Amino acid sequence: MLLAVAEYLRSKDANVVTIAEQTSASKINKFGVGLWRMPSKLVQAIALRAKLFGVPYLTDCWATFASGTGKLESVTLTRKGKTWSIACDVLACGFHLVPNIELASLLNCTIHDGFVAVDEFQRTSCENVFCAGEPTAIGGVESSLVEGKIAGFAASGQLEEARKYFAERDKTRDFGERLNRTFALRDELKMLAGESTIVCRCEDVTFGRLAEFTNFREAKLQTRCGMGSCQGRICGAATAVLFDWKVGSVRPPIFPVKLENL
Ligand SMILES: Cc1cc2nc3c(=O)[nH]c(=O)nc-3n(C[C@H](O)[C@H](O)[C@H](O)COP(=O)(O)OP(=O)(O)OC[C@H]3O[C@@H](n4cnc5c(N)ncnc54)[C@H](O)[C@@H]3O)c2cc1C
Numbered sequence: 001m002l003l004a005v006a007e008y009l010r011s012k013d014a015n016v017v018t019i020a021e022q023t024s025a026s027k028i029n030k031f032g033v034g035l036w037r038m039p040s041k042l043v044q045a046i047a048l049r050a051k052l053f054g055v056p057y058l059t060d061c062w063a064t065f066a067s068g069t070g071k072l073e074s075v076t077l078t079r080k081g082k083t084w085s086i087a088c089d090v091l092a093c094g095f096h097l098v099p100n101i102e103l104a105s106l107l108n109c110t111i112h113d114g115f116v117a118v119d120e121f122q123r124t125s126c127e128n129v130f131c132a133g134e135p136t137a138i139g140g141v142e143s144s145l146v147e148g149k150i151a152g153f154a155a156s157g158q159l160e161e162a163r164k165y166f167a168e169r170d171k172t173r174d175f176g177e178r179l180n181r182t183f184a185l186r187d188e189l190k191m192l193a194g195e196s197t198i199v200c201r202c203e204d205v206t207f208g209r210l211a212e213f214t215n216f217r218e219a220k221l222q223t224r225c226g227m228g229s230c231q232g233r234i235c236g237a238a239t240a241v242l243f244d245w246k247v248g249s250v251r252p253p254i255f256p257v258k259l260e261n262l
Contacts (some may be wrong), residue, residue, distance in 0.1 A: 001094055003048040003057075009092075010052060017088050019052070020061040020077055023183050028059055031182040038175050040142075064192060066091050095185060098237045099135045105250040121154035121162055122147055130155050139176020146172055190242060199242070200235035202228020207242070216245040229256055 006016045021028070035042040049057075058079055065076035067085075074085045104116040110125035111117065116135045118124055124131050130151040133144035146169045153162035193199065195208030203224040213219035216226065216239055225239070226232030226247065236247035 001097075003045070003052065005092060005094070006055065007048050007051045010055070014090075016052070016055045017086055018077070019055060019057045020063060020079075021057065021059050022062040022186055022189060023059060025059040027182045031178060034178055037171065038142075041140075041175065062189065062192075063091060063093060095189065095241070096183070097134070097138050099138060101135050102250045102254045104129070104131055104135055106252065106254070120166065121159065122151035123154065128155075137173060137176050139172055139179060143169070143172035143176055185241070193242060199238050200225040200228065202230050202235075205235070210239065210243065216243075216247050219245075220248075231256070 002019050002021055006019050010016050032042075032045070035045065058077070061077055061079040063075050064078050064083065066072055067074055067076070072089055072091060074087050075091050076083060076085045099115055101111055101114070101116050104124060105111060107124075107126050107129055109116050109129060109131065115137055116124055116131045118131050118136050122130045122132050122136070132147035132151040136147060137143065146165050150162045150165050150169060153159070153165075193207040195206065195211075197207040198204055199207050199210055200223070203226075205219075205223045205225040209223050210219050210225060213222065216232075216236070219239070220226045220232075226235050232247050239245045240247065
């Protein structure tokens with residue numbers, strides 16, 4: 001993901017100073033070797049690296065601090081016990097992807113480990129409700145497309161047609177699982193937030209304020225965390241990582257809608 005975004009930014013003439021990847025070089029190398037099972041991904045990875053020629057790609061490295069007066073001026077990076085700052089005016093951070101499971105949750109579909117549970121035909125626990133793509137597992141576009149095909153065939157009663165895509169889906173799922181293992185967040189990242197770090201951006205609620213509470217609901221009632229326009233979509237995931245909290249129930253509207261759309 002970091003490579004894809006960096007390459008996109010460079011294609012728009014951004015001067016990408018550094019790519020800091022928190023996972024280790026050994027994990028990345030092992031993942032790279034395993035890519036022979038999905039040659040298209042291997043080709044994509046090589047092409048991205050080639051297009052980013054000259055941009056340092058540092059593994060075991062992450063940003064610990066961003067500073068500047070009125071605007072970002074520098075970012076502090078850490079790597080294997082060494083800390084240094086680099087000048088830059090934009091910092092893009094990605095910690096992981098979060099599936100949108102709100103619609104399935106509203107329909108009372110079973111959720112397992114944060115993902116919508118499906119059977120081999122992409123059937124959820126609710127009758128006539130199918131789910132495909134990132135709500136069921138995060139594994140890239142091929143995985144979503146093949147799951148969509150299976151769900152479509154199964155939903156229209158063509159089970160044998162659907163079955164033809166099982167092997168392809170298993171391959172993409174395997175890729176997704178390896179991706180998630182390789183880039184799993186290291187524990188040190190949980191220690192990045194300081195007392196004054198803002199966790200809920202809509203309501204300006206800091207880490208220090210949230211640390212007074214033991215669950216999301218209590219924190220929400222006392223601090224308005226998760227009550228702003230994103231309705232906990234950003235801070236809910238952050239508090240799940242930082243405090244192991246579970247965000248409460250899902251309620252419509254799933255996404256804020258502009259009056260002009262209504
Ligand atoms: C910056 C970036 C770069 C990426 N690069 C790559 C790459 O190089 N290779 C790769 O394999 N993958 C890449 N991915 C991941 C890839 O985009 C996803 O795996 C893929 O799009 C997932 O497909 P999906 O159908 O599950 O979800 P999506 O493509 O997200 O489609 C879901 C759709 O549902 C709509 N939706 C959501 N909720 C609702 C609702 N309540 N009501 C109505 N509509 C709703 C959304 O608007 C969206 O159009 C990248 C992702 C990002 C963000």
